[in-house]
Structure formats: C-alpha cells, structure tokens
Amino acid sequence: MADYQTLLVDNKDGVTTITLNRPEKRNAMSPQLHREMYDCLSNLRYDKETRVIIITGAGESFCAGQDLKQYFIEMDSQPDRVRDEVREKSRRWRNEILRKMPQPVIAKINGWVFGGGFTVVTGCDIAIAADDVQFGLSEVNFGHFPGGEVTIVLTEHLQPKHGLYYALTGKTMNAKEAERIGLITKAVPRADLDKEVMEIANNLKEKAPSALNAVKEAWYYTFYSNPEVAYELSNLISDKAKLAIGGRPGLQQFARKEYRPGLGANKWEEKKE
Numbered sequence: 001m002a003d004y005q006t007l008l009v010d011n012k013d014g015v016t017t018i019t020l021n022r023p024e025k026r027n028a029m030s031p032q033l034h035r036e037m038y039d040c041l042s043n044l045r046y047d048k049e050t051r052v053i054i055i056t057g058a059g060e061s062f063c064a065g066q067d068l069k070q071y072f073i074e075m076d077s078q079p080d081r082v083r084d085e086v087r088e089k090s091r092r093w094r095n096e097i098l099r100k101m102p103q104p105v106i107a108k109i110n111g112w113v114f115g116g117g118f119t120v121v122t123g124c125d126i127a128i129a130a131d132d133v134q135f136g137l138s139e140v141n142f143g144h145f146p147g148g149e150v151t152i153v154l155t156e157h158l159q160p161k162h163g164l165y166y167a168l169t170g171k172t173m174n175a176k177e178a179e180r181i182g183l184i185t186k187a188v189p190r191a192d193l194d195k196e197v198m199e200i201a202n203n204l205k206e207k208a209p210s211a212l213n214a215v216k217e218a219w220y221y222t223f224y225s226n227p228e229v230a231y232e233l234s235n236l237i238s239d240k241a242k243l244a245i246g247g248r249p250g251l252q253q254f255a256r257k258e259y260r261p262g263l264g265a266n267k268w269e270e271k272k273e
Helices: 031-044 068-075 080-100 117-123 149-157 160-169 175-180 190-205 209-223 227-244 249-255
Strands: 007-012 015-020 052-057 061-063 105-109 112-114 126-130 134-136 172-174 186-188
Touching (some): 015 031, 015 190, 052 061, 080 149, 080 209, 105 117, 105 190, 112 117, 126 175, 126 190, 134 175, 149 160, 172 175
Parallel strands (some): 015 052, 112 134
Antiparallel strands (some): 007 015
8 A cells, every 4th residue: 555645544354444644734634635535545446455445544533624724835836737647546435435345435534524525524434423523514604504515415424404504504514413413424422433433444354345335325316316217226236246255144044044143254265357
C-alpha cells in the first residue's frame, strides 16, 4: 500500500482501517485527500488480505466536510482538467466506489461530522457512532446550502421532514438522534465504540466474501433501480454468487439439516478459475 499524506492505512487480521489524517483541520477533505481516498479504495477492492474496511478519523473529529480554503489554495492555479479530475474523484469515491466495494465498509464515527462529512457516513454500509458525537449541516448559517453530493445523499437516506429540518435550521444533532432518523446504524457509549466496531468486523470476516458482495450488489441495485430491473439484476447476482463457490453449499447443507449458523468464511472455498 502506498504512503499517503492525508491517510493512515493499517491491516490487521483481514480488517483494513483507513484513518482520515488531518486532525488539525478536523479531517476536512482537501483535494489531496480526495485523490488519496480514490487511489486507496481502488487498490483495496482487489486486496485479498482485506475482508472488511473501517473508515475513521484522527483526533477528535470524523470529518468536518470540505476544506474549502485548501481547495482554493490548491486548485486556483490549476488548469480546468486538473480541477475536473479532483471534482470527479471527490464525487466517485464517496458516492460510488464505497458502495461498490466488494468488502463491507464500516464507518467508525469518533467525532464531529459536518457538511460533506455526511457523504462519507452515508457511503459506508454500516455506520457506528460514539453517542456524544455531533452531526451538523451548518451551511445555511453562512448563507449557503448543503451542495453537491450532500443534498443528493440526504434525500436518499432521510425522510424529507428530517433532512429539511436540519438543512434549514443549521442545528446540530447528537448520535442518538442520527440513529433515530436513520442517518447512522447505531450509537454506542464512547467507551464501547472500538469494541462494537470490531465485533461487527469480526462477524463479517466469518462470512463468505462472495455472499457479502452479493448482498451489497443486490441491495444497492434494488435501491437505485425500478422493481422490474432490480428483480432481474437480483437473479443475475444470485447466479454469479453461485458460480463463485460452485453452487449453493450453504443451502444444500441447510436442506440436509447439516447447516450450522456461523459457518465461517474460512470454511468456504471460492471456486478457482
């Protein structure tokens, strides 16, 4: 794995943790961070040693959105093609690549989440936050609005009355409220955050990778497609999953009353080409 200026990447026992590492800026996203996240995720999707991915933040924040000051410093002198490249990578890693990663991705939300940081949370499959974390869409307080990908993902994940309330008022919410309205999966006491996330990661490690990938593909294709297309795609995904492990051994075992819950991923042999 490459050395990054704005990220820390660590793999231990099949779990790769990506830490947004700009604590002095509350891990606000700079053009360099966007480039590096795009590169990092693009490489990890093919990494056989990575079974689960965790994304978290260094210091006291998870992600404070876009670092607009740094963006203008880095981009003002650049030609249009460079600015277009950064905008495209910024959009794709948060709103496309995360969803299409074959591995499950967990957001471990350790601190403040503002503005564009919401898109990192919603891009992950599972989001666990310390219960004292604050979330905020403060753009309206500065005469602006949650632009770009933020409004898109909020309309996908939240009921209008919830999303509009926070976007219009600029008020913050705590993690318990974020859980209640469906922005995150679960809020836990801060002392339990690491344990909770690792328990989930270890659970996922025990599943067949092809099955996890199939779940993600079917879920997201169904969410973003009309019912007829989603049904056809689900059948195609099922066929692909069967090919990956040479049939449906789990279902066959279940039918023969041989299946035992907890059959780990290490018990599955992916079919070799």
